[in-house]
Amino acid sequence: MYGLRSSSDDEGGGAMDPTPTGSWAVEALGLEKSYGDVRVLAGLDLRVRRGSVFALLGPNGAGKTTTVRVLTTLTRADAGRARVAGHDVVEDRSRVRRAISLTGQYAALDEEQTGEENLRMMGRLRGLPRRRAARRAAELLERFSLTDAGGRRVSTYSGGMRRRLDIAAGLTGEPEVVFLDEPTTGLDPRSRRTMWEVVGTLARSGVTVFLTTQYLEEADQLADRVMLLDRGRAIAEGTPDELKKRVAAQRLDLTMTDRHAYDAMAARLDGAAVHLAPEELLIGVATDGTAPHVRTLLDELDPSRVEISRFAVHGATLDDVFLELTHE
Missing domain, CATH: 3.40.50.300 (P-loop containing nucleotide triphosphate hydrolases)
Known part of the structure; x- marks a missing residue:
């Protein structure tokens, strides 16, 4: 559980301070x-x-x-x-x-x-x-x-x-x-x-x-x-940045050509996607944001280059954290 940290951690402690003069x-x-x-x-x-x-x-x-x-x-x-x-x-x-x-x-x-x-x-x-x-x-x-x-x-x-x-x-x-x-x-x-x-x-x-x-x-x-x-x-x-890094520092959003391509990509990723928007035919995957990594991902995910119509890279958001970590 992430609420309370050990007393050696600067951001928390295992027991409540005995006096009201703490931080x-x-x-x-x-x-x-x-x-x-x-x-x-x-x-x-x-x-x-x-x-x-x-x-x-x-x-x-x-x-x-x-x-x-x-x-x-x-x-x-x-x-x-x-x-x-x-x-x-x-x-x-x-x-x-x-x-x-x-x-x-x-x-x-x-x-x-x-x-x-x-x-x-x-x-x-x-x-x-x-x-x-x-x-x-x-x-x-x-x-x-x-x-x-x-x-x-x-x-x-x-x-x-x-x-x-x-x-x-x-x-x-x-x-x-x-x-x-x-x-x-x-x-x-x-x-x-x-x-x-x-x-x-x-x-x-x-x-x-x-x-x-x-x-x-x-x-x-x-x-x-x-x-x-x-x-x-x-x-x-x-911190917001720490939470976003738990999901992905950057996200590569892939817009698929049609619903068949979307379903096939989602099945291949098998839970590895950090964002799914079927109504937009959009799938997000984690990336470090560098050009070599983005090229590698595109080649691995769509080697025939017929399923992905366009892509975009952006920083992960708290929306990504929310959707990834909550039961919804």
Whole structure:
């Protein structure tokens, strides 16, 4: 299992630190959770370094949202331990909640209030004095490029503006750890890239970001480390580049001339393909990307030169990792 490393490894350790002053913003050991007969988490271990961006990936039902709910004290695990910002999520729930921010898939805002009023309200709920809450609201509106819209009702905001305001609302208390559960769901590409800039800004300011996402490109762009879940277990963990190299540093995509050629090539490769797209008649195989290796592969796979209509070489992506390592 790839979640927890030995104590000699710089990126992890076999046991949770006994004090809250270590390098880890989030630690979990042996988390288990079931709903009836369905086992959602099956002994999950993970560690997230302070000030980093950590992405949790996996197919639907892999356990991503349940993991976030356990770490943010919304759900209690059946077994295992977890600590966030140095505090136990069971024994120190109130301290954990004061140290974190959680943004779900849908904005939790009062649409009848203005953006500024939402932020001031959140500041007051966080215990800030009235003037300090007003100053903090102004700071966050500027930070998230919402100053001009601050006096407008949230009901007039675009989807991207609402997501930015929602994250801003979670930062009124200056949390140590920000949990973003699929924060760009439903956003258009331009709004999604704006959100990426927001996440990058958070990380550069020293905030730890724990991100779940369905967009693998998002994790590739943002995350320092990525963990891939499948059926409640961590099946791979590392930097995006490390994970991509597990599948193939480079990929040679072969477009076949017809379906008969596609089926014949897939049969010959017998599971060695790293990417299959039958609707496009496309098969991907691992390569080092050099011209000699590409020529050798083409000659070996299609010696008669009648089955491959065209080819392309590109770097492996997290999509390749996802499809190769998950049960789907």
